[in-house]
Amino acid sequence: xxxxxxxxxxxxxxxxxxxxxxxxxxxxxxxxxxxxxxxxxxxxxxxxxxxxxxxxxxxxxxxxxxxxxxxxxxxxxxxxxxxxxxxxxxxxxxxxxxxxxxxxxxxxxxxxxxxxxxxxxxxxxxxxxxxxxxxxxxxxxxxxxxxxxxxxxxxxxxxxxxxxxxxxxxxxxxxxxxxxxxxxxxxxxxxxxxxxxxxxxxxxxxxxxxxxxxxxxxxxxxxxxxxxxxxxxxxxxxxxxxxxxxxxxxxxxxxxxxxxxxxxxxxxxxxxxxxxxxxxxxxxxxxxxxxxxxxxxxxxxxxxxxxxxxxxxxxxxxxxxxxxxxxxxxxxxxxxxxxxxxxxxxxxxxxxxxxxxxxxxxxxxxxxxxxxxxxxxxxxxx
Numbered sequence: 001x002x003x004x005x006x007x008x009x010x011x012x013x014x015x016x017x018x019x020x021x022x023x024x025x026x027x028x029x030x031x032x033x034x035x036x037x038x039x040x041x042x043x044x045x046x047x048x049x050x051x052x053x054x055x056x057x058x059x060x061x062x063x064x065x066x067x068x069x070x071x072x073x074x075x076x077x078x079x080x081x082x083x084x085x086x087x088x089x090x091x092x093x094x095x096x097x098x099x100x101x102x103x104x105x106x107x108x109x110x111x112x113x114x115x116x117x118x119x120x121x122x123x124x125x126x127x128x129x130x131x132x133x134x135x136x137x138x139x140x141x142x143x144x145x146x147x148x149x150x151x152x153x154x155x156x157x158x159x160x161x162x163x164x165x166x167x168x169x170x171x172x173x174x175x176x177x178x179x180x181x182x183x184x185x186x187x188x189x190x191x192x193x194x195x196x197x198x199x200x201x202x203x204x205x206x207x208x209x210x211x212x213x214x215x216x217x218x219x220x221x222x223x224x225x226x227x228x229x230x231x232x233x234x235x236x237x238x239x240x241x242x243x244x245x246x247x248x249x250x251x252x253x254x255x256x257x258x259x260x261x262x263x264x265x266x267x268x269x270x271x272x273x274x275x276x277x278x279x280x281x282x283x284x285x286x287x288x289x290x291x292x293x294x295x296x297x298x299x300x301x302x303x304x305x306x307x308x309x310x311x312x313x314x315x316x317x318x319x320x321x322x323x324x325x326x327x328x329x330x331x332x333x334x335x336x337x338x339x340x341x342x343x344x345x346x347x348x349x350x351x352x353x354x355x356x357x358x359x360x361x362x363x364x365x366x367x368x369x370x371x372x373x374x375x376x377x378x379x380x381x382x
Contacts, residue, residue, distance in 0.1 A: 028178065028180040028181050028183065028184035029177070029181050029184065030181060030184040030185040030187070030190065030214075030215070030216045031215075031216055032177040032178075032181045033152070033177055033181040033182045033184065033185035033216070034185060034216040034217070035177075036048075036152060036177050036181075037152060037155060037156045037185075040057075040059045040062065040152065040153070040156050040158060041059075041062060041156055041158065042062065043058075043059065043062035043063050043064070043067055045057060045058045045071055046177070047173050047174075047175065047176035047177070048142075048145040048148050048149050048152075048176055048177055048178065048179070049142075049145060049173070049176035049177070049178055050142050050143070050144030050145035050146075050147075050148060050178070050179055051144050052142050052143060052144055052145075053141065053142035053145065053166060053167045053168060054142060054145055054166070054167050054173040054176050055080075055141060055142050055145045055146060055149065055164045055165065055166050055167075055173070056071075056164065056165040056166075056171060056173050057080070057149050057162040057163070057164050057165075058071045058072075058077075058162060058163045058164075059153065059156075059158055059159075059161070059162055060079075060114075060117050060118060060121045060159060060161040060162060060163065061121070061158045061159045061161070062158065063114070063163070064114065065113070065114040065115075068114045068117075068163060071163060071165070072163055072165065075108060075110070076108055076165075076169065077108060077163040077164055077165050078105040078106055078107055078108050078138060078141075078163075078164060079105065079106040079108070079112060079117055079120060079121075079161065079162070079163060079164075080103060080104075080105050080140070080146055080149065080150070080161065080162040080163075080164045081103075081104055081105075081106065081120065081121060081160065081161050081310060082100055082101050082102065082103065082104065082150055082160050082310030082311075083099060083100055083101070083102045083103070083104050083310075084100025084101065084307040084308065084309070084310045084311070085100075085104075085120075085121070085123065085160075085161075085308065085309070085310040086104040086106075086137060087100075088123060088126075088308050089120065089131070089135070091104065091106065091135060091136075091137040092104055092137060100306075100307040100310060100311065100312060100313075101147075101150055101151070101154070101160065101310060101311055101312050101315075102147060102150075103140040103143055103146035103147050103149075103150055104137055104140065105137065105138050105139070105140045105141065105146070105164070106120065106135050106136065106137060106138070107135070107136045107137075107138045109135070109136075111133070112135065116131075117161070117163065119131060120135070120161070121159050121161030122159055122161075122291070123291075123295060123308040123309060124291050124294040124295055124298075127298060141164065141166035141168050141169070142166055142167070142168070144179060145179070146164070147179075148178075148179040148182055149162055149164075150310070151182060152182055154283070154284055154285070154288075154311060154315055155182070155185075155186065156285075157284070157285025157286065157287055157288060158285075158287075158288075159288070159291075159309070159310070160309075160310040160311070161310075185216055185217065186317065187214075188317065188319040188320045188322065188323035188349070189323065190214040190215065190216070191212050191213070191214050191221070191320060191323045191324065191327070192212060192213065192214065192215075192327075193210060193211075193212055193327050193328075194211045194212060194213055194220075195210075195211050196208055196209065196210040196211070197209055199224070201224070201263060202260070202263075203260060203263040203264045203267055204224075204226040204227075204263050204264070204266065204267040206226065206227055206228070206267075207224055207225060207226045207227075208224070208225040209222060209223070209224055209225075210222070210223040210224075210225060210328065212323075212324055212327070219278040220278065221275070221276065221277055221278055221320060221324060222275070222276040223273055223274070223275050223276070223324055223328060224263070224273065224274040224275075224276065225273055225328070226263065226266045226267050226271065226272055226273070226274065227266070227267065227269075227270050227271030227272065228271055229271055230270060230271055232271075233330070233332040233333050233334050233354050233355075234271055234272040234273050234330055234333055234334070235265065235266050235269040235271070235272030235273075235333075235334045235336055235357065236272055236273045236274075236275065236325065236330075236333040236334065236335055236336065237262035237265075237266065237272070237273075237274045237275065237335075237336040237337070237359070238275050238277060238318065238321045238335070238337065238342050238346075239255075239258065239259050239262060239274060239275065239276050239277065240255075240277045240279040240280070240282065240283075240316060241276065241277060241278050241279060241280045242255035242256070242259075242280065242281075243280065243286055244289075244290075245259075246259055251364050251365075251366035251367060252293065252296075252366055252367055252370065253367055253370060254361055254363070254367055254370075254371060257361050258359060258361060259274075261359070261361055262274055262336055262359065265336060265357075265359070266336070272334075272336075273325070273328065273330065273333075275321050275324055275325070277316070277320060277321060279315075279316045279317070279320075282306070282313070282314045282315060282316055283311075283312075283314065283315030283316040283317070284306065284309070284311045284315055288309060288311065291305075291309055292305035292306055292309060293305075295308055295309070301369065301370075301373040301377070302370055302373050302374070303373060303377045303378065313377075313378060314341065314378065316345075317345075318341070318342055318345025318346055318348075318349065319345065319348070319349040321342075321345070321346060321349075321351075322345070322346050322349030322350060322351045323349070325346075325351050326350070326351065330351070331350065331351055331352060332351070332352045332354050333346070333351060333352070333353060333354065334353075334354055334355040334356075334357055335353045335355070335356050335357065336357045336359045337356060337357070337359055338358060338359055338360070338374075338380045338381045338382055339378075339379070339380050339381075340356075340379055340380075340381065341378075341379065343356055358381070360382065
């Protein structure tokens, strides 16, 4: 009898040797998800088991033709992509675009080799690499596991595209992580305050930096406490990391000016907190954000660029910010933002937003269209 991997410890003997008795489900293991992320980024296969079966997966972005041949010598493994990408390839209808990060599989054909898979996975290549074909979408095997794999690709900062082998195709899959392992890895409750120090900054000399991290994630979130608590709710700004804007001074977005204006506004208020969240590119990572920039160069706006890549419009988790505030002893805040989603995210995680304070900055010729898209398509109150 084939046993269920990762559940071996949950199976106990019964009096009847032909039956098994379920004792308890294993606890989610965030370290298992961390190991899977590491494997994915190194181009190694890994496996995920969901409620309807398991998949062995090889990420297209970090693989090559030799690794694919080793993973799938029979050339039978279908390609897993997102519905957002499938819509742009005319392999799914527009209804699928409502959930752009849901799974779609493309049946393997002799012409779907590694190079073709790269072209299918990366929309910035659409204008340079003519697609061969035809291709046919097929129902996703083990859809829960497939959706979890796409989520894990985003967490790893990779394109959401995999070659997959499934149990329903006759493959035996032993060690596998679960969607619950991934959820545990991303759980804001695992975030801990690690260290703090005085840090005078331009615009706020009376400031203290506080660092947070979780045991399994390399991401380190930062709080900048400005001024001294005075018994009133702090003025708080949630600022998602933007290397291009914050460090390089990119004019494509308003992130750098927003960051520095927020520090000044909090200092002028007397006291408050700037949270610097490691959620680059609205949660898709630096490399994928640069891919979105390449699509914007082709004429797509920031929303369509993300969905063409196969990601949600905004994949950030503001529960991380709520956890940081709670650990700093702040459960009521005045929030410096134009984004109602930040208000809703904090409220949903147990932090009360007493007031939303507008944070308006003038546009420049390079970001005017970007700001208009934020206003018209993502609900920013500009």
